[in-house]
Amino acid sequence: MIKEQFSERRDPRTESLEADLVVVGGGLAGVCTAITAAREGVKVILVQDRPMLGGNSSSEIRLWILGATSHMGNNNRWAREGGLVDEILVENMWRNPEGNPVIFDTVLLEKVWKEPNIRLLLNTVVYETTKSSPNVIARVTAFCSQNSTRYILSAPFFCDASGDGIVAFQAGAAFRMGAETADEFGEPFAPTKEYGELLGHSLYFYSKDTGVPVKFVAPAYALDHISEIPRYRRLTAREHGCQLWWIEYGGRLDTVHDTEKIKWELWRVIYGVWDYIKNSGEFPEAETLTLEWVGMIPGKRESRRFEGDYMLTQHDIVHQRTHDDAVAFGGWSIDLHPADGVFSEKPACNQWHAKGVYQVPYRCLYSRNIDNLFFAGRIISASHVAFGSSRVMATGAYTGQASAMAAVHCLQKQLQPRDLVAPVHMKALQTALQRRGQHIPGVPMKDSEDLVQSATIRASSEYVLQQLPPSTAGSISLADAAAQMLPLPAGPMPAVKVWATASEDTTLTVELRTTSRNTHHTPDVTLQTLQVPLKKGAQEVSLNFSETLPNDGYVFICFMKNPAITLADSDLRVTGILSVFNKTNPAVSNFGKQEPPEGIGMEAFEFWCPGRRPGGRNIAMELGQGIVFPAGNIRNGTDRPVTAPNAWLASPEDKAPAITFQWNSPQHIREVTVAFDNDFDHPMESVLMGHPERAMPFCVQSFSLHDGQGNELASVTDNHETLKRLVFEAPVSTDALELRIHAMHGKVPPGLFAVRCYA
Template sequence: MIKQDATDHRQLHIESYQADLVVVGGGLSGTCCAITAARAGIQVILVQDRPVLGGNSSSEVRLWVLGATSHMGNNNRWAREGGVIDEILLENTYRNPEGNPVIFDTVLLEKVMLEPNIRLLLNTAVFDVTKSNAQTISSVKAFCSQNGTLYELSAPLFCDASGDGVVAFGVGAAFRMGAESTTEFGEKFAPSTEYGELLGHSIYFYTKDTGKSVRFVPPAYALQDITQIPRYRRFTAKEQGCQLWWLEYGGRLDTVHDTEAIKWELWKVVYGVWHYIKNSGNFPEADTMTLEWVGTIPGKRESRRFEGDYMICQQDIVEQRTHYDAVAFGGWSIDLHPADGVFSEKPGCNQWHSKGIYQIPYRCLYSRNITNLFIAGRIISATHVAFGSTRVMGTSAYGAQAAGMAAALCYKGQLVPRQLTEIDHIKVLQNELQKTGQYIPGFKLVDPADLVQNAQISASSELVLTELPTNGEWFALQDSAAQLLPLRSGTPMPEIVTWVHASADTELVVELRCSGNATNHTPEVILSRQSIYIQSGRRSIHLNFNVSVEEDTYVFICFLKNSLIEMCYSNVRISGILSAFNKTNPAVSNYGKQQPVEDLGVDAFEFWCPDRRPNGKNIAMQINPGIALFKADNVRNGIARPTNQPNAWIADLTDEKPTLLLEWPDIQTIRKIELSFDTDFDHPLETVLMQHPETIMPFCIQDFSLCNDRNERIYEKQGNYQTRHTIQFYTPIYTRQLKLHLQKSHQTVAVSLMEIRCYQ
């Protein structure tokens, strides 16, 4: 036993740790930053003030993870974030397609616990910062309430991913809170004082059907008059969790120091809403339903934003400005909310999309006045308007991965964050990120160490796309529909043959379109337009457009809506080939066309978006001459996802034993091989509520093997579901050739490979 005499005072138990990088904040951004840095070879301490990781995506808040894909409701094709965040989302979908937030907690915790270079401190809140001089942090102090321990954490580099910027604020980093004026950055979407300068917090609730009548007695603090919520008629008994994202409050308050008061007001709202649903008599279907869970901490949207050497602004997003130091991308709409939140008469959000994804520069990811401080997550250097897009978790985590890799390079090179902006250093950072699967728009991986760059590459077959065969399933042309096909610059558009069924004589209008920016997928430029007289009945139509494009890009064969016409689907799925529809998706303010009613500095354009699987099928057609852009050589072109071209080797659909052969004139010493597969970067992989039709993306190669020049099997994998797969040979192999055997997973899905790299 332990027995101590009475004393005047006792000291807290103190633990002192030193690392190469201390990451404060274990939300999705801090987690991805820490994992990226640790895998790059440095020692990391990850400090999280909650019992689980994930922040707003955790089971404590239960917000789905989204980024540039925007629920597939915008024109950002193949825009899911890569690297660690992609790995996490695919792992969650494989284990947890139902979207259970508790399971997502386990995915994040496991990812961190499997990293030997990370020391994780949960339930540990940083409260003090020590400097070695006016511009440099030397250590932070943190307290864990669960074990009564005071931690002193030292490192040459720090990253604040805490959401409120607890370290950056305490150390005196320059910051902003609220909205800039229109004149400061020329942002026409800058909000008025009447609209409000801050986004508020939210608390969500989950319900379940018990199968028997359940009564609800509201707590005394519950909102009694539901009409205080102007949009109360939107409530249903079915919606729950972050489907009710607009239960928001606090934008008129201090979203840091008034958080507890905001929480109580949100509890008042949540229990008042459930009281209305259960007891108003307007929802008889709620009789057997009960509250299963109510959040105990609010999900924060906005507080402080810290200044870097560059502040991303509205024009960076809308104009898709290019930056020499781009390290990440965003693509969520500029999404601002009225400060009065749930009590506002205004719509719950004001969203304006860009025509494509935009670059995020490295200069936004470190403090301009604290020399050894990275900033990550929603607190990066952005104006309030730009923050409306950069704040979402997929985008925040993606930028944080860049901060983690930058920290590793700084530590190894004995640099401070600003020094990485020199052109030679930034190229190294961009290359190292791309090696981990971090796609950076406008950049290709250039890696002289990759042995594949000097290999002769051949394949058992290469797809020439001559047909998307009909499956006999007809769909009505109630909305305009398009088939996306890749086209090389200067190559004439092939003849298209497709099939229609007309219920009466009519005219079908077909347009060939492309984007004004070759790497976007907003079909705003009409290259050719045909009006075809269609007699009643079923028949084929032949489309000859007699045009070519000036740059490599995707073209859209657009069949404009006509309720008298039906067209046919194909079951064949091919990487980088998809259909899109000019439909609406009100969840992301997609009403078919973006049409600003005043000059807000945003563009007007149409939305053309794919359907989700199990739908999302291609439009049946024949293509003559066939499209031959799926060459084996694509696996070393430095881009591992579809962009303005498919960027993949794709085998012919009839090839039952697809193989890729790498050959060198001399014996190669190979210690590591990197493979990248197609896990459908168009699919958002939301983490909660949105259930997914499969656990493994249909394009992904699950089973494969490698043989050497003696036809000996040197590696085999079964059950892959990740984008990236690393093969590490602890005893190097010596060979003049490698043969990769890929197993077809689905008869109607062409086998594809995005990338292969080999290293000594």
Template sequence: MIREEASAKRTPKTIASAADLVIVGGGLTGACAAITAARAGMQVTLIQDRPVLGGNCSSEVRLWILGATSHMGNNNRWAREGGVIDEIMLENIYRNPDGNPLIFDTVLLEKVVEEKNITLLLNTAVYDLDKNTETESITAVHAFCSQNSTKYSVSAPLFCDASGDGIVGFLAGAAFRMGAESADEFGEKFAPDKAYGELLGHSMYFYSKDIGRPVKFVPPSYALQDIKEIPRYKTFNPKDFGCRLWWLEYGGRLDTVHDTEKIKWELWKVVYGAWNYIKNSGEFPDSENLTLEWVGTIPGKRESRRFEGDYLLKQQDIVEQKPFEDTVGFGGWSLDLHPADGVYSDQSGCNQWHSKGVYSIPYRCYYSRNINNLFIAGRIISATHVAFASTRVMATSAVGGQAVAMAAAIAKKYNCSPRGVGQQHLKELQLELWRAGQYLPQTHISDSKNLVEKAVSIDATSKLKLRELSGSEHWSVISHSVAQMLPVKGKVPAMTVLVEVLEDTELHVELRKSSRHFNHTPDVTFESKSYQLAKGRHEIQLDWSESFAEEAYAFVCFMKNENIKIQYSDTRVTGLLTVFNATNPAVSNYGKQEPTEDLGVDTFEFWCPQRRPEGRNIAFKLSEPISLFEPENIRNGFHRPVSSPNAWVADPQDKNPQLNIKWNEPVTISKLELVFDTDSDHPMENVIYVHPETVMPFCASEIGVYNCNDELVGSISDNHQTRRTIVFDKPVTTQHLKIRVKNTHANVPAALFEVRCY
């Protein structure tokens, strides 16, 4: 028994601790940062004010994770974010292809708790901190957990604010902005006016369920009584649920930090009013058996504070794809602004403008300009309101979390500030991020410690010389213009295809490429051909005179004609895609982006892939083989297709493909890192979508590693991840390394992007 005498006042139990890095905010950004830092050897304390990790992508909010891939609705090919977020997404689709948000919670939590260097404090909210005003540095944060009535005081030399609202930066006195800059301040033509509003609101979602019998609904008294107060009420659909209802938004006219509870109540009012309308208006008879299964209890926040770093990313940087010397991350979501009045606005729910490709984010956006040991990550990074409209999405934020964590590890190594990392150790930071799987656009990376770069030869039992993709039984009408993307250097080979003409007609074909070799927007047309075709089947040879001076993708475009069917192939190959000039209204893709006024964005067409099981390549034969799938690609410095496949791809007839790496003299290898093709074009939405696969078809599943004596020294089985590492129990000394690769998916040749030995 515990008995205490009465006292004047008591204080809660307090636990003091220290770490190398304190991360405040356990959303996707903070979780990815914590995992990265822990793996880099740092002692990390991760403080999260909610009972689960994930923030907006947790089961509490249930927003899908997206980034540069944008639902496959833009021209950013092979753009899924790499590193820890890629690992999490692949694990989730392997375990959870049906998009259960509760299962995703377990995937994310497992990734964090498996790292022994992380101390995780859930249900713990930071409310104060200590600061050294002479050095303008934070020394400790103070937090309280309501579940165990315990205060925590955590000290560290480095802090990361990934809290969404920037509580640490705010308490520390870090410079920040809230609201929209004027168009004049940075010359951003997309900057909104006061009528549109300066802040994006919060959203709240609900799930419904068909229980097989009629269900009545009596709304609570606080439900919105007249749904017609919402101008978009006619767009309600009883089949929509979860974050497909992203437009149930409110709060952009309020203080999106301090008025959050007020905003939440208004959103509850709207949600229950909307459901009352669906159930009881009589306009939705198919909702009779639907019950309201789940409603969010906390809103998903989009915007509040943005903290100033040494650089503010702006609209022009995104649209023009500006290269930065200190690139540490990338984005590709649209410039996506919403009217501040949300559901009460008579304007469209969003206003999205895309760039022609992915853009770079500089390291200077990821630390405070005036608090010397504070990293900033997530939606609060240093960006204007317009640029934030793109950088705010979770997958983009996650790569920022990884960049910050790696920078923190380097800051610890050299005992320097976040700014000092960028000024003195930038190349090391970029290299470590590249090794961890981060893609850095327009950035050359060289790894002097990688023994594969020093190999005297790299060859294989076979390599793909792309001469043809054999035809299948699948024929499809050209209901949308379709392009076969082909990697080319030199003269574009002639292509022969098979078509079936349903009625006498004319076929139009164009040869295009992107104006920038690293992009995949086919905005330059070289040649156009037309063919008068009678009803029946025809073999058509397309001869091109164009030659590409550098590696780039050619787009052979078959223009829309519903009187023609074209033959497709069942063969899928790393670095090959078909793309379609179709529409995807979910991301404001209507086939072509055409601003009606000067908003500082480009006019161009969208050519996007289809999701599997669709999205087949066109069946074709080439006059000359494409030989860009060489074994040497494994050390070219890329680990995804960009302007070329950047992969070794075996010949499809090679049933036991083997990669051979040779050195002039024996080398000693402690670990081997391999990068596989897990289809970085696939957005892998973690909720709502049901995915047809748990393992990407391009991904090699079985690996055997042999020394020069043909002895097995390492293996991988049942692989579904992009990056795998083999750490040898005893270092292997060999002059010849053999890597045998097996892909169990039919009609997909084995492939590898990268091999690194240390």
């Protein structure tokens, strides 16, 4: 029994905790920051003000995770983010292809729970930041409402991943809120005051069909007149969740301090919308529907942005500028919304895409005036226009991974964040990120500690793609233009043979295209056009090009729109070989061709995007020159298709596909890392949008490792991961290592991207 008399004052129970890194904010960016650092041996405290992890991706808000892939609706091929955020999405796909947000919560919680170096504080709000000097944070103070405990958290480094930047703000870090004028950074797309300076919040709802009639009585605070929402005629009875992202409000208010006010207005809208769907009589199909869930907290888009030593701008995104300190990438469109949100007469968003992905420099990820403060997520150093792209969750998580690894290096080498910009430190940081799967566009991995770099490599076979054989029954209609992407070397364009069927005498127009820069996959350069007459019926068509390919890279054999023609398709799927289509995807402002108005600084180009499996099959064709997938790709430093497939593939006829690494003397190997093809073109949306697959067909399902005498060192029978690290309890001494592939997840040529060995 506890019994106390009157006390003039009582303080809450207080715990003082110390760590190497304190991460504030448990959204996807904060989670990726904390786990990345913890796996490198850093003691981390992760502070989250909600009862679960994930932020906008959690079951509290239920927004799908997206980044550079943009629902496969842009020209950013093989652009899903790598490293830890890829690991999370791949695991969610394996466990949760239905897109259940509650299951996704468990995936994130388990990832954190499994890390012994993380102390997780849920329901804990940071409310005070204390500095040891004007430019150095000493500690933050937080309070947990559930256990009535105050926490004093000290560390040499802090990462603010809180979305609103609570630590950075209280520490006095330079920040911005609102839009820059067009002339500050020369950004033509900077919005006017009329359009508004901030993006608003959104709330989502889920509906459920009960099978019996359901009545709905709207609460008194519901919006009375749905016509106040100019876009109300877009409503349907079956749309729900983040498909209704455009139910947005708050861009004219203070999106930090007015959040509760914004939430109430969004509740008014949500229940007014549902009242309209249920009771207007315009949606008889809604008779048996009920509200299953309505968000309790809004999903925030924009508030503060903090200044680093560099500020990302529109020009970095549009022109794919390169940076010596690149550590991450983005690729979502520059996506700005009218500040009046759902009450605006303007379109719900103003999305303009770049031709390819862009680098994010490390200088955007730390404060320019607080010496021990990193940023992750949407608060990184970017202009309002660039923020329109960098704000999305997968990009934010990717920056978190980079900030975490930077903190690790600062701790190990007793450096400050700014010191890592020096070339010798930046090279080490980039390599450390790449070892953990972080793709950095334009920066191939050059790892001097990788023993594979000094080995002689032999493969049981090397696949040579000569033909995408026709399927027995399938075809691709040219009701929309279609293209086959092929990785070819510079030199004469080889002949190609396809199989076409025409419903009438007509002409097949074929364009041979390539890209204007090797930084993107937009087919914006036409090298040659062929006009091929077709007779009614089925026929074999030979395409003989006279042009010379100027560079190594992907070419696009484009079969232009003609509804009278179908082409034979192929059952064969191959790493780095892809068909794309000049269709539309209005969800990401893809209308077949981007035609921006004059003066906004965006480029005009066509969209050529793949179809989702089980669609998106390759165009059947015979190649006059085989495409080789050599064993040497295993160590070329790029673990995904970029300007080439970058994979070793064995022949499909190879009954025992294997790759061997031979050294002149015994090596002492403690760790082997294998990089598999988990289809980086697939966005793997985390919630709401279901997927037909649990595992990607190009991924190795089972494999084994053997030493030079054939002894088995490791066997994996149930792999679905992109990166598999095998760490031996004691170093293995051997002059050879053999990796044997036993099974793939799909009917594809067996192979992988990389094998790396470390002493």
